[in-house]
Amino acid sequence: MTAAGRLKVAGIAVAALVAGCVLGPLVVHPPPSDPVVGALQPPLATVTALELDDGTTVVARRVEETPDGLIATGAGRRRVVDPARVTATTRHRLWLGSDRFGRDVLDQLLVGGRISLAIAALSLVLAVAIGGTVGVAAATGGRLVDAVLMRCVDACLAFPVLFLMILAAAVLRPDPPLLVLLLGGTSWMGVARLVRGQVLSLRARPFIAAARVSGSPWHRIALWHYAPNLVGPVSQDTALRMGDLVLAEATLSYLGLGVPPSVPTWGSMVAQGHRALPEGWWLAVFPGLAIALLVIGLALLGDALQRLTEPGA
Protein backbone atom coordinates (compact mmCIF):
# COMPACT_ATOMS: atom_id res chain seq x y z
CA MET A 1 0.00 0.00 0.00
CA THR A 2 1.21 3.49 -0.67
CA ALA A 3 1.86 5.92 2.14
CA ALA A 4 -1.21 7.94 1.20
CA GLY A 5 -3.31 4.77 1.16
CA ARG A 6 -2.08 3.73 4.60
CA LEU A 7 -2.76 7.21 5.91
CA LYS A 8 -6.31 6.94 4.66
CA VAL A 9 -6.97 3.51 6.19
CA ALA A 10 -5.40 4.35 9.56
CA GLY A 11 -7.04 7.75 9.61
CA ILE A 12 -10.47 6.32 8.87
CA ALA A 13 -10.09 3.64 11.55
CA VAL A 14 -9.06 6.16 14.21
CA ALA A 15 -11.68 8.69 13.12
CA ALA A 16 -14.41 6.02 13.23
CA LEU A 17 -13.45 5.00 16.76
CA VAL A 18 -13.26 8.58 17.97
CA ALA A 19 -16.53 9.55 16.28
CA GLY A 20 -18.23 6.45 17.67
CA CYS A 21 -17.18 7.32 21.20
CA VAL A 22 -17.96 11.02 20.95
CA LEU A 23 -21.21 10.86 18.99
CA GLY A 24 -22.35 7.30 19.73
CA PRO A 25 -24.06 7.96 23.07
CA LEU A 26 -25.92 10.89 21.49
CA VAL A 27 -27.32 8.83 18.62
CA VAL A 28 -27.73 5.32 20.00
CA HIS A 29 -29.77 4.85 23.13
CA PRO A 30 -28.79 1.95 25.32
CA PRO A 31 -31.26 -0.92 25.49
CA PRO A 32 -32.99 -1.19 28.86
CA SER A 33 -30.99 -3.00 31.50
CA ASP A 34 -32.05 -5.53 34.09
CA PRO A 35 -29.54 -6.57 36.75
CA VAL A 36 -31.32 -9.81 37.62
CA VAL A 37 -32.46 -11.77 34.59
CA GLY A 38 -30.58 -9.71 31.99
CA ALA A 39 -27.09 -9.95 33.52
CA LEU A 40 -24.17 -11.58 31.69
CA GLN A 41 -25.83 -12.17 28.34
CA PRO A 42 -23.31 -13.38 25.76
CA PRO A 43 -22.49 -11.30 22.66
CA LEU A 44 -25.02 -11.32 19.81
CA ALA A 45 -27.80 -12.42 22.17
CA THR A 46 -31.28 -11.30 21.20
CA VAL A 47 -33.28 -10.33 24.24
CA THR A 48 -36.88 -9.41 24.95
CA ALA A 49 -37.46 -6.43 27.17
CA LEU A 50 -40.72 -6.41 29.11
CA GLU A 51 -41.54 -2.99 30.47
CA LEU A 52 -43.60 -3.26 33.64
CA ASP A 53 -46.17 -0.85 35.01
CA ASP A 54 -43.90 0.16 37.94
CA GLY A 55 -41.30 1.55 35.54
CA THR A 56 -38.83 -1.35 35.82
CA THR A 57 -37.87 -3.61 32.99
CA VAL A 58 -37.27 -7.32 32.77
CA VAL A 59 -34.77 -8.27 30.06
CA ALA A 60 -34.85 -11.94 29.21
CA ARG A 61 -33.35 -14.36 26.73
CA ARG A 62 -36.60 -16.36 26.50
CA VAL A 63 -40.15 -15.56 27.54
CA GLU A 64 -42.63 -18.42 27.85
CA GLU A 65 -46.32 -18.10 28.37
CA THR A 66 -47.56 -20.48 31.04
CA PRO A 67 -50.73 -20.63 33.12
CA ASP A 68 -48.75 -19.15 36.05
CA GLY A 69 -47.78 -16.06 34.03
CA LEU A 70 -44.83 -15.17 31.81
CA ILE A 71 -41.63 -17.01 32.72
CA ALA A 72 -38.60 -14.90 31.78
CA THR A 73 -35.28 -16.76 31.68
CA GLY A 74 -31.81 -15.25 31.35
CA ALA A 75 -28.32 -16.52 32.02
CA GLY A 76 -29.19 -19.09 34.67
CA ARG A 77 -31.85 -16.95 36.29
CA ARG A 78 -35.64 -16.86 35.93
CA ARG A 79 -38.46 -14.69 37.02
CA VAL A 80 -42.24 -15.03 36.80
CA VAL A 81 -44.06 -11.96 35.51
CA ASP A 82 -47.76 -11.26 35.65
CA PRO A 83 -48.82 -10.58 32.00
CA ALA A 84 -51.23 -7.86 33.16
CA ARG A 85 -48.33 -5.74 34.41
CA VAL A 86 -46.46 -5.69 31.09
CA THR A 87 -46.99 -2.35 29.36
CA ALA A 88 -44.70 -2.80 26.36
CA THR A 89 -42.58 -5.50 24.80
CA THR A 90 -39.51 -4.70 22.69
CA ARG A 91 -36.75 -6.84 21.23
CA HIS A 92 -33.07 -5.87 21.22
CA ARG A 93 -29.84 -7.37 20.04
CA LEU A 94 -26.91 -7.10 22.47
CA TRP A 95 -24.04 -7.03 20.00
CA LEU A 96 -21.32 -7.33 22.64
CA GLY A 97 -23.37 -8.90 25.42
CA SER A 98 -24.22 -7.44 28.80
CA ASP A 99 -22.25 -7.09 32.04
CA ARG A 100 -22.96 -8.21 35.58
CA PHE A 101 -25.48 -5.44 36.09
CA GLY A 102 -27.26 -6.18 32.84
CA ARG A 103 -25.84 -3.11 31.10
CA ASP A 104 -25.11 -3.28 27.38
CA VAL A 105 -21.34 -3.70 26.90
CA LEU A 106 -21.36 -1.83 23.57
CA ASP A 107 -22.99 1.19 25.18
CA GLN A 108 -20.58 1.08 28.12
CA LEU A 109 -17.70 0.83 25.67
CA LEU A 110 -18.80 3.99 23.88
CA VAL A 111 -19.36 5.94 27.11
CA GLY A 112 -16.09 4.67 28.61
CA GLY A 113 -14.18 5.41 25.42
CA ARG A 114 -15.37 8.98 25.57
CA ILE A 115 -13.77 9.43 28.99
CA SER A 116 -10.60 7.53 28.08
CA LEU A 117 -10.21 9.57 24.92
CA ALA A 118 -10.93 12.87 26.64
CA ILE A 119 -8.33 12.20 29.34
CA ALA A 120 -5.71 11.08 26.83
CA ALA A 121 -6.38 14.02 24.49
CA LEU A 122 -6.26 16.62 27.26
CA SER A 123 -3.04 15.22 28.72
CA LEU A 124 -1.62 15.21 25.21
CA VAL A 125 -2.46 18.91 24.83
CA LEU A 126 -0.76 19.58 28.15
CA ALA A 127 2.31 17.52 27.18
CA VAL A 128 2.65 19.29 23.82
CA ALA A 129 2.23 22.70 25.48
CA ILE A 130 4.91 22.06 28.12
CA GLY A 131 7.20 20.19 25.74
CA GLY A 132 6.83 22.79 23.00
CA THR A 133 7.58 25.66 25.36
CA VAL A 134 10.60 23.93 26.87
CA GLY A 135 11.86 22.92 23.44
CA VAL A 136 11.57 26.41 21.94
CA ALA A 137 13.06 27.99 25.07
CA ALA A 138 16.01 25.59 25.01
CA ALA A 139 16.65 26.17 21.31
CA THR A 140 16.41 29.96 21.45
CA GLY A 141 17.35 30.90 25.01
CA GLY A 142 21.11 30.71 24.79
CA ARG A 143 23.63 28.15 25.93
CA LEU A 144 23.01 28.20 29.66
CA VAL A 145 19.22 27.90 29.39
CA ASP A 146 19.65 25.12 26.86
CA ALA A 147 22.03 23.16 29.08
CA VAL A 148 19.86 23.50 32.18
CA LEU A 149 16.62 22.61 30.41
CA MET A 150 18.05 19.64 28.59
CA ARG A 151 19.60 18.23 31.77
CA CYS A 152 16.14 18.49 33.31
CA VAL A 153 14.69 16.59 30.35
CA ASP A 154 17.35 13.90 30.71
CA ALA A 155 16.60 13.61 34.40
CA CYS A 156 12.87 13.30 33.78
CA LEU A 157 13.46 10.66 31.09
CA ALA A 158 15.48 8.58 33.54
CA PHE A 159 12.60 8.53 36.02
CA PRO A 160 10.64 5.34 36.29
CA VAL A 161 7.67 7.48 35.30
CA LEU A 162 4.84 4.99 35.55
CA PHE A 163 6.26 3.85 38.88
CA LEU A 164 5.99 7.39 40.22
CA MET A 165 2.63 7.85 38.56
CA ILE A 166 1.29 4.73 40.27
CA LEU A 167 2.70 5.99 43.55
CA ALA A 168 1.18 9.44 43.12
CA ALA A 169 -2.14 8.00 42.04
CA ALA A 170 -2.18 5.63 45.02
CA VAL A 171 -1.64 8.45 47.51
CA LEU A 172 -3.60 11.20 45.79
CA ARG A 173 -6.64 9.21 44.55
CA PRO A 174 -7.04 11.42 41.50
CA ASP A 175 -10.17 12.73 39.85
CA PRO A 176 -10.05 13.20 36.06
CA PRO A 177 -8.45 16.70 36.10
CA LEU A 178 -5.64 15.56 38.38
CA LEU A 179 -5.18 12.48 36.21
CA VAL A 180 -4.72 14.76 33.19
CA LEU A 181 -2.10 16.75 35.11
CA LEU A 182 -0.29 13.57 36.11
CA LEU A 183 -0.29 12.03 32.63
CA GLY A 184 0.53 15.26 30.82
CA GLY A 185 3.14 16.29 33.37
CA THR A 186 5.06 13.06 32.89
CA SER A 187 5.06 12.75 29.11
CA TRP A 188 6.28 16.08 27.74
CA MET A 189 10.00 15.23 27.59
CA GLY A 190 9.94 13.60 24.18
CA VAL A 191 8.10 16.58 22.68
CA ALA A 192 10.66 18.97 24.17
CA ARG A 193 13.56 17.05 22.62
CA LEU A 194 11.86 16.85 19.25
CA VAL A 195 10.92 20.54 19.10
CA ARG A 196 14.36 21.67 20.23
CA GLY A 197 16.04 19.54 17.58
CA GLN A 198 13.70 20.75 14.85
CA VAL A 199 14.10 24.42 15.75
CA LEU A 200 17.89 24.10 15.87
CA SER A 201 18.06 22.40 12.48
CA LEU A 202 15.60 24.87 10.94
CA ARG A 203 17.59 27.82 12.23
CA ALA A 204 20.56 26.74 10.13
CA ARG A 205 18.49 26.61 6.94
CA PRO A 206 18.91 29.36 4.34
CA PHE A 207 15.24 30.36 4.14
CA ILE A 208 15.24 31.36 7.80
CA ALA A 209 18.38 33.44 7.26
CA ALA A 210 16.73 35.00 4.19
CA ALA A 211 13.63 35.91 6.20
CA ARG A 212 15.79 37.45 8.87
CA VAL A 213 17.89 39.43 6.42
CA SER A 214 14.78 40.74 4.68
CA GLY A 215 13.77 42.32 7.98
CA SER A 216 10.78 40.18 9.00
CA PRO A 217 9.87 40.68 12.65
CA TRP A 218 10.45 37.64 14.95
CA HIS A 219 6.77 36.81 15.39
CA ARG A 220 6.35 36.68 11.63
CA ILE A 221 9.31 34.33 11.27
CA ALA A 222 8.01 32.17 14.08
CA LEU A 223 4.50 31.95 12.68
CA TRP A 224 5.21 31.64 8.94
CA HIS A 225 8.61 29.99 8.78
CA TYR A 226 9.10 27.90 11.89
CA ALA A 227 5.57 26.79 12.73
CA PRO A 228 4.62 25.19 9.38
CA ASN A 229 7.82 23.14 9.45
CA LEU A 230 7.19 21.98 13.00
CA VAL A 231 3.65 20.75 12.37
CA GLY A 232 4.67 17.61 10.45
CA PRO A 233 7.13 16.04 12.91
CA VAL A 234 5.13 17.10 15.95
CA SER A 235 1.84 15.70 14.65
CA GLN A 236 3.49 12.40 13.79
CA ASP A 237 5.01 12.22 17.26
CA THR A 238 1.66 13.21 18.73
CA ALA A 239 -0.13 10.28 17.11
CA LEU A 240 2.26 7.80 18.74
CA ARG A 241 2.19 9.61 22.07
CA MET A 242 -1.60 9.60 22.15
CA GLY A 243 -1.50 5.82 21.93
CA ASP A 244 0.93 5.65 24.85
CA LEU A 245 -1.31 7.94 26.89
CA VAL A 246 -4.39 5.81 26.18
CA LEU A 247 -2.40 2.81 27.41
CA ALA A 248 -1.15 4.67 30.49
CA GLU A 249 -4.64 5.82 31.40
CA ALA A 250 -5.94 2.29 30.92
CA THR A 251 -3.18 0.92 33.14
CA LEU A 252 -3.93 3.35 35.95
CA SER A 253 -7.66 2.73 35.68
CA TYR A 254 -7.00 -0.99 35.61
CA LEU A 255 -5.13 -0.71 38.90
CA GLY A 256 -8.08 1.25 40.26
CA LEU A 257 -5.99 4.42 40.40
CA GLY A 258 -7.49 6.34 37.53
CA VAL A 259 -10.96 7.80 37.58
CA PRO A 260 -13.37 6.80 40.38
CA PRO A 261 -14.83 3.30 39.95
CA SER A 262 -18.30 4.66 39.18
CA VAL A 263 -16.99 6.21 35.93
CA PRO A 264 -16.45 3.60 33.20
CA THR A 265 -13.27 3.78 31.13
CA TRP A 266 -11.75 1.12 28.92
CA GLY A 267 -9.09 0.34 31.51
CA SER A 268 -11.51 -0.05 34.39
CA MET A 269 -13.81 -2.14 32.19
CA VAL A 270 -10.95 -4.56 31.53
CA ALA A 271 -10.26 -4.64 35.27
CA GLN A 272 -13.86 -5.49 36.10
CA GLY A 273 -13.98 -8.01 33.27
CA HIS A 274 -10.76 -9.55 34.52
CA ARG A 275 -12.35 -10.19 37.90
CA ALA A 276 -15.33 -11.78 36.15
CA LEU A 277 -13.27 -13.91 33.74
CA PRO A 278 -14.81 -17.28 34.63
CA GLU A 279 -18.33 -15.88 34.16
CA GLY A 280 -17.94 -14.08 30.86
CA TRP A 281 -14.92 -13.66 28.60
CA TRP A 282 -16.54 -10.84 26.63
CA LEU A 283 -16.39 -8.39 29.52
CA ALA A 284 -12.59 -8.12 29.37
CA VAL A 285 -12.01 -8.95 25.73
CA PHE A 286 -13.94 -6.16 24.01
CA PRO A 287 -12.58 -3.16 25.94
CA GLY A 288 -9.08 -4.62 25.49
CA LEU A 289 -9.66 -4.89 21.75
CA ALA A 290 -10.97 -1.33 21.66
CA ILE A 291 -7.77 -0.08 23.31
CA ALA A 292 -5.65 -2.15 20.92
CA LEU A 293 -7.55 -0.96 17.85
CA LEU A 294 -7.12 2.68 18.83
CA VAL A 295 -3.43 2.35 19.75
CA ILE A 296 -2.60 0.39 16.59
CA GLY A 297 -4.58 2.83 14.45
CA LEU A 298 -2.66 5.72 15.99
CA ALA A 299 0.67 3.95 15.46
CA LEU A 300 -0.14 3.35 11.78
CA LEU A 301 -1.29 6.93 11.45
CA GLY A 302 2.00 8.17 12.92
CA ASP A 303 3.93 5.86 10.62
CA ALA A 304 2.06 7.04 7.53
CA LEU A 305 2.48 10.68 8.53
CA GLN A 306 6.22 10.11 8.86
CA ARG A 307 6.42 8.60 5.39
CA LEU A 308 4.45 11.50 3.96
CA THR A 309 6.43 14.25 5.68
CA GLU A 310 9.82 12.73 4.88
CA PRO A 311 10.03 12.75 1.10
CA GLY A 312 13.45 11.09 1.15
CA ALA A 313 12.37 8.03 3.10
Add this chain to the structure above:
Amino acid sequence: MTRIAIRRLVTLVPLVWLVVTVTFLVVQLAPGSYADTLDHPRLTPEARQNLRASYGLDRPLGEQYLRWLAAAATGDLGSSYLFKEPVAKVIGRALPPTLLLAGTALLLDLGLGVLLALAAARRPYGWVDRLTTVLGLGIYGLPSFWIAGLLILVFALGLGWLPASHMHSVGAGELSATGRLIDLLRHLLLPALSLGLVGAAATARLLRATLLEARASRFVLAATARGLSPRRILWVHSLRPALLPVITAFGLALPMVVSGSVVVESVFSWPGMGMALWRAAEARDIPLVMGLTLVGAAAVILGSLIADLLYAVADPRAREER
Protein backbone atom coordinates in the same frame (compact mmCIF):
# COMPACT_ATOMS: atom_id res chain seq x y z
CA MET B 1 35.48 3.61 28.77
CA THR B 2 36.27 3.81 32.47
CA ARG B 3 36.11 7.58 32.31
CA ILE B 4 32.61 7.51 30.79
CA ALA B 5 31.52 5.05 33.47
CA ILE B 6 32.85 7.21 36.29
CA ARG B 7 31.32 10.38 34.89
CA ARG B 8 27.95 8.74 34.54
CA LEU B 9 28.14 7.26 38.03
CA VAL B 10 28.72 10.73 39.43
CA THR B 11 25.62 12.11 37.69
CA LEU B 12 23.65 9.21 39.12
CA VAL B 13 23.69 10.66 42.64
CA PRO B 14 21.81 13.92 41.95
CA LEU B 15 19.29 12.06 39.79
CA VAL B 16 18.47 9.58 42.51
CA TRP B 17 18.28 12.44 45.00
CA LEU B 18 15.80 14.25 42.74
CA VAL B 19 13.56 11.18 42.40
CA VAL B 20 13.59 10.60 46.14
CA THR B 21 12.81 14.25 46.91
CA VAL B 22 9.88 14.32 44.50
CA THR B 23 8.58 11.11 46.06
CA PHE B 24 8.90 12.57 49.54
CA LEU B 25 6.94 15.64 48.54
CA VAL B 26 4.20 13.61 46.86
CA VAL B 27 3.76 11.28 49.82
CA GLN B 28 3.92 14.07 52.39
CA LEU B 29 1.69 16.57 50.65
CA ALA B 30 -1.00 13.98 50.04
CA PRO B 31 -3.76 14.00 52.60
CA GLY B 32 -3.68 11.31 55.27
CA SER B 33 -0.89 9.73 57.25
CA TYR B 34 -0.12 6.31 58.60
CA ALA B 35 -1.85 7.15 61.88
CA ASP B 36 -5.07 7.91 59.98
CA THR B 37 -5.00 4.66 58.05
CA LEU B 38 -5.17 2.74 61.33
CA ASP B 39 -8.90 2.83 61.18
CA HIS B 40 -9.57 1.56 64.65
CA PRO B 41 -12.85 2.75 66.22
CA ARG B 42 -11.39 2.72 69.75
CA LEU B 43 -8.41 4.86 68.81
CA THR B 44 -9.00 8.18 70.59
CA PRO B 45 -7.75 11.45 69.07
CA GLU B 46 -5.10 11.69 71.81
CA ALA B 47 -3.86 8.19 71.16
CA ARG B 48 -3.68 9.01 67.46
CA GLN B 49 -1.67 12.11 68.27
CA ASN B 50 0.69 10.08 70.44
CA LEU B 51 1.08 7.56 67.67
CA ARG B 52 1.92 10.34 65.24
CA ALA B 53 4.50 11.71 67.65
CA SER B 54 6.08 8.32 68.16
CA TYR B 55 6.66 7.99 64.40
CA GLY B 56 7.96 11.56 64.23
CA LEU B 57 5.09 12.56 61.94
CA ASP B 58 4.31 15.68 64.00
CA ARG B 59 7.64 17.33 63.21
CA PRO B 60 7.91 20.00 60.51
CA LEU B 61 8.30 18.70 56.96
CA GLY B 62 11.81 20.01 56.49
CA GLU B 63 13.05 18.30 59.62
CA GLN B 64 11.49 14.96 58.65
CA TYR B 65 13.02 15.24 55.20
CA LEU B 66 16.51 16.08 56.45
CA ARG B 67 16.38 13.33 59.06
CA TRP B 68 15.46 10.75 56.47
CA LEU B 69 18.12 12.00 54.07
CA ALA B 70 20.83 11.97 56.73
CA ALA B 71 19.91 8.45 57.80
CA ALA B 72 19.65 7.21 54.21
CA ALA B 73 23.09 8.63 53.42
CA THR B 74 24.56 6.32 56.06
CA GLY B 75 22.61 3.37 54.67
CA ASP B 76 19.87 3.39 57.30
CA LEU B 77 16.45 3.35 55.60
CA GLY B 78 14.48 3.31 58.83
CA SER B 79 11.86 0.76 59.68
CA SER B 80 8.55 0.09 58.02
CA TYR B 81 5.40 1.10 59.89
CA LEU B 82 3.41 -1.58 58.18
CA PHE B 83 5.64 -4.62 58.55
CA LYS B 84 7.27 -3.53 61.82
CA GLU B 85 10.75 -4.43 60.63
CA PRO B 86 13.67 -2.64 58.95
CA VAL B 87 12.91 -1.33 55.45
CA ALA B 88 16.12 -2.90 54.17
CA LYS B 89 14.80 -6.29 55.25
CA VAL B 90 11.46 -5.80 53.48
CA ILE B 91 13.26 -4.71 50.31
CA GLY B 92 15.66 -7.63 50.65
CA ARG B 93 12.65 -9.91 50.56
CA ALA B 94 10.84 -8.13 47.70
CA LEU B 95 13.81 -7.51 45.39
CA PRO B 96 14.74 -11.09 44.34
CA PRO B 97 11.26 -11.97 42.99
CA THR B 98 11.16 -8.73 40.99
CA LEU B 99 14.68 -9.25 39.64
CA LEU B 100 13.75 -12.80 38.67
CA LEU B 101 10.57 -11.66 36.93
CA ALA B 102 12.10 -8.61 35.20
CA GLY B 103 15.25 -10.54 34.24
CA THR B 104 13.29 -13.39 32.67
CA ALA B 105 11.05 -10.88 30.91
CA LEU B 106 14.08 -9.03 29.51
CA LEU B 107 15.61 -12.30 28.30
CA LEU B 108 12.34 -13.22 26.59
CA ASP B 109 12.14 -9.70 25.18
CA LEU B 110 15.62 -9.81 23.64
CA GLY B 111 15.62 -13.48 22.67
CA LEU B 112 12.22 -13.54 21.02
CA GLY B 113 12.66 -10.05 19.56
CA VAL B 114 16.00 -10.84 17.90
CA LEU B 115 14.82 -14.22 16.59
CA LEU B 116 11.62 -12.76 15.16
CA ALA B 117 13.48 -9.86 13.56
CA LEU B 118 16.06 -12.20 12.00
CA ALA B 119 13.32 -14.47 10.68
CA ALA B 120 11.49 -11.47 9.25
CA ALA B 121 14.59 -9.86 7.72
CA ARG B 122 15.63 -13.03 5.89
CA ARG B 123 13.02 -12.31 3.31
CA PRO B 124 11.52 -8.84 3.63
CA TYR B 125 7.81 -8.65 2.75
CA GLY B 126 7.62 -12.46 2.69
CA TRP B 127 4.91 -14.22 4.68
CA VAL B 128 7.06 -14.60 7.82
CA ASP B 129 7.78 -10.88 7.73
CA ARG B 130 4.13 -9.97 7.23
CA LEU B 131 2.98 -12.32 9.97
CA THR B 132 5.49 -10.99 12.53
CA THR B 133 4.66 -7.41 11.61
CA VAL B 134 0.94 -7.96 12.15
CA LEU B 135 1.46 -9.96 15.37
CA GLY B 136 3.96 -7.43 16.68
CA LEU B 137 1.64 -4.53 16.00
CA GLY B 138 -1.21 -6.36 17.72
CA ILE B 139 0.85 -7.04 20.83
CA TYR B 140 2.20 -3.50 20.85
CA GLY B 141 -1.32 -2.12 20.97
CA LEU B 142 -2.57 -4.38 23.74
CA PRO B 143 -2.05 -3.35 27.34
CA SER B 144 0.15 -5.81 29.25
CA PHE B 145 -2.55 -6.42 31.84
CA TRP B 146 -4.90 -7.48 29.07
CA ILE B 147 -2.36 -9.94 27.69
CA ALA B 148 -1.92 -11.19 31.24
CA GLY B 149 -5.67 -11.72 31.53
CA LEU B 150 -5.79 -13.56 28.22
CA LEU B 151 -2.88 -15.82 29.22
CA ILE B 152 -4.62 -16.61 32.52
CA LEU B 153 -7.87 -17.30 30.71
CA VAL B 154 -6.28 -19.68 28.21
CA PHE B 155 -3.47 -21.42 30.10
CA ALA B 156 -4.66 -21.29 33.70
CA LEU B 157 -8.46 -21.32 33.63
CA GLY B 158 -9.04 -22.94 30.23
CA LEU B 159 -6.33 -25.56 29.82
CA GLY B 160 -5.29 -25.70 33.47
CA TRP B 161 -1.61 -26.15 32.51
CA LEU B 162 -0.13 -23.36 34.62
CA PRO B 163 -1.03 -21.69 37.92
CA ALA B 164 -2.82 -18.34 37.72
CA SER B 165 -1.07 -16.49 40.53
CA HIS B 166 1.55 -16.38 43.29
CA MET B 167 5.13 -17.57 43.23
CA HIS B 168 4.86 -20.96 44.92
CA SER B 169 2.16 -23.56 45.25
CA VAL B 170 0.68 -24.25 48.65
CA GLY B 171 2.90 -26.82 50.34
CA ALA B 172 5.77 -26.26 47.93
CA GLY B 173 8.16 -26.29 50.90
CA GLU B 174 7.80 -30.05 51.19
CA LEU B 175 8.92 -30.71 47.62
CA SER B 176 12.45 -31.71 46.65
CA ALA B 177 14.82 -29.05 45.32
CA THR B 178 14.07 -29.93 41.69
CA GLY B 179 10.37 -30.03 42.43
CA ARG B 180 10.55 -26.54 43.95
CA LEU B 181 12.46 -25.22 40.95
CA ILE B 182 9.91 -26.66 38.53
CA ASP B 183 7.11 -25.23 40.66
CA LEU B 184 8.77 -21.79 40.59
CA LEU B 185 9.30 -21.93 36.82
CA ARG B 186 5.67 -22.89 36.27
CA HIS B 187 4.58 -19.87 38.30
CA LEU B 188 7.11 -17.63 36.55
CA LEU B 189 6.16 -18.42 32.96
CA LEU B 190 2.86 -16.53 32.61
CA PRO B 191 3.92 -13.25 34.31
CA ALA B 192 7.24 -13.23 32.46
CA LEU B 193 5.45 -13.82 29.16
CA SER B 194 2.93 -11.03 29.73
CA LEU B 195 5.77 -8.64 30.52
CA GLY B 196 8.22 -9.91 27.89
CA LEU B 197 5.89 -10.22 24.89
CA VAL B 198 5.19 -6.50 24.74
CA GLY B 199 8.91 -5.75 24.81
CA ALA B 200 9.67 -8.49 22.27
CA ALA B 201 7.21 -6.95 19.83
CA ALA B 202 8.88 -3.55 20.15
CA THR B 203 12.39 -5.04 19.87
CA ALA B 204 11.45 -7.05 16.79
CA ARG B 205 9.90 -4.01 15.11
CA LEU B 206 12.94 -1.83 15.71
CA LEU B 207 15.50 -4.49 14.86
CA ARG B 208 13.74 -5.47 11.64
CA ALA B 209 13.91 -1.87 10.45
CA THR B 210 17.60 -1.50 11.29
CA LEU B 211 18.42 -4.90 9.75
CA LEU B 212 16.77 -3.84 6.50
CA GLU B 213 18.77 -0.62 6.64
CA ALA B 214 21.99 -2.58 7.12
CA ARG B 215 21.02 -4.80 4.20
CA ALA B 216 21.04 -1.81 1.88
CA SER B 217 24.50 -0.69 3.05
CA ARG B 218 27.74 -0.96 1.17
CA PHE B 219 29.48 -3.31 3.59
CA VAL B 220 26.77 -5.90 2.99
CA LEU B 221 27.23 -5.44 -0.74
CA ALA B 222 30.97 -5.93 -0.25
CA ALA B 223 30.39 -9.03 1.87
CA THR B 224 28.06 -10.43 -0.80
CA ALA B 225 30.67 -9.72 -3.44
CA ARG B 226 33.23 -11.65 -1.41
CA GLY B 227 30.93 -14.64 -1.70
CA LEU B 228 29.89 -14.95 1.94
CA SER B 229 26.77 -16.94 2.65
CA PRO B 230 23.54 -14.96 3.22
CA ARG B 231 23.29 -16.50 6.69
CA ARG B 232 26.75 -15.28 7.69
CA ILE B 233 26.02 -11.83 6.30
CA LEU B 234 22.77 -11.62 8.26
CA TRP B 235 23.99 -13.06 11.58
CA VAL B 236 27.49 -11.58 11.68
CA HIS B 237 27.73 -8.55 9.43
CA SER B 238 24.25 -7.05 9.66
CA LEU B 239 23.29 -7.97 13.21
CA ARG B 240 26.06 -6.11 15.01
CA PRO B 241 25.45 -2.63 13.61
CA ALA B 242 21.69 -3.24 13.64
CA LEU B 243 21.75 -4.01 17.37
CA LEU B 244 23.01 -0.51 18.27
CA PRO B 245 19.62 1.25 18.30
CA VAL B 246 18.20 -1.77 20.12
CA ILE B 247 20.69 -1.26 22.94
CA THR B 248 19.71 2.40 23.25
CA ALA B 249 16.03 1.51 23.20
CA PHE B 250 16.77 -1.09 25.84
CA GLY B 251 18.17 1.49 28.21
CA LEU B 252 15.13 3.69 27.66
CA ALA B 253 12.81 0.72 28.08
CA LEU B 254 14.08 -0.14 31.56
CA PRO B 255 11.79 2.30 33.37
CA MET B 256 8.95 0.70 31.41
CA VAL B 257 9.97 -2.77 32.56
CA VAL B 258 10.08 -1.65 36.20
CA SER B 259 6.69 0.03 35.89
CA GLY B 260 5.26 -2.85 33.89
CA SER B 261 6.32 -5.29 36.57
CA VAL B 262 4.25 -3.29 39.07
CA VAL B 263 1.19 -3.97 36.93
CA VAL B 264 1.99 -7.59 36.17
CA GLU B 265 2.89 -8.27 39.80
CA SER B 266 -0.49 -7.01 40.89
CA VAL B 267 -2.27 -9.17 38.30
CA PHE B 268 -0.41 -12.35 39.32
CA SER B 269 -0.01 -11.54 43.05
CA TRP B 270 3.74 -11.83 42.57
CA PRO B 271 5.40 -10.89 45.89
CA GLY B 272 7.85 -8.32 44.51
CA MET B 273 8.75 -4.64 44.70
CA GLY B 274 5.57 -3.58 42.90
CA MET B 275 3.28 -5.28 45.38
CA ALA B 276 5.32 -3.88 48.27
CA LEU B 277 5.15 -0.34 46.82
CA TRP B 278 1.46 -0.76 46.33
CA ARG B 279 0.79 -1.77 49.92
CA ALA B 280 3.21 0.81 51.29
CA ALA B 281 1.54 3.64 49.35
CA GLU B 282 -1.91 2.55 50.46
CA ALA B 283 -0.87 2.51 54.11
CA ARG B 284 1.16 5.76 53.86
CA ASP B 285 4.15 3.80 55.10
CA ILE B 286 6.57 6.63 54.30
CA PRO B 287 9.90 4.93 55.12
CA LEU B 288 9.00 1.92 53.00
CA VAL B 289 7.76 4.03 50.08
CA MET B 290 10.96 6.08 50.19
CA GLY B 291 13.18 3.02 50.42
CA LEU B 292 11.43 1.27 47.54
CA THR B 293 11.58 4.37 45.33
CA LEU B 294 15.27 4.83 46.14
CA VAL B 295 16.10 1.28 45.12
CA GLY B 296 13.80 1.38 42.07
CA ALA B 297 15.20 4.66 40.77
CA ALA B 298 18.78 3.59 41.36
CA ALA B 299 18.14 0.34 39.50
CA VAL B 300 16.61 2.13 36.52
CA ILE B 301 19.38 4.71 36.31
CA LEU B 302 22.09 2.08 36.73
CA GLY B 303 20.39 0.08 33.99
CA SER B 304 20.52 2.95 31.54
CA LEU B 305 24.17 3.45 32.48
CA ILE B 306 24.87 -0.19 31.64
CA ALA B 307 23.05 0.26 28.34
CA ASP B 308 25.31 3.22 27.55
CA LEU B 309 28.41 1.20 28.34
CA LEU B 310 27.19 -1.71 26.22
CA TYR B 311 26.68 0.75 23.41
CA ALA B 312 30.29 1.82 23.75
CA VAL B 313 31.36 -1.82 23.63
CA ALA B 314 29.32 -2.50 20.49
CA ASP B 315 30.19 0.71 18.67
CA PRO B 316 33.85 1.76 18.61
CA ARG B 317 32.87 5.26 17.47
CA ALA B 318 30.97 5.97 20.70
CA ARG B 319 34.10 5.27 22.76
CA GLU B 320 36.06 8.16 21.36
CA GLU B 321 33.28 10.72 21.29
CA ARG B 322 32.38 12.06 24.74
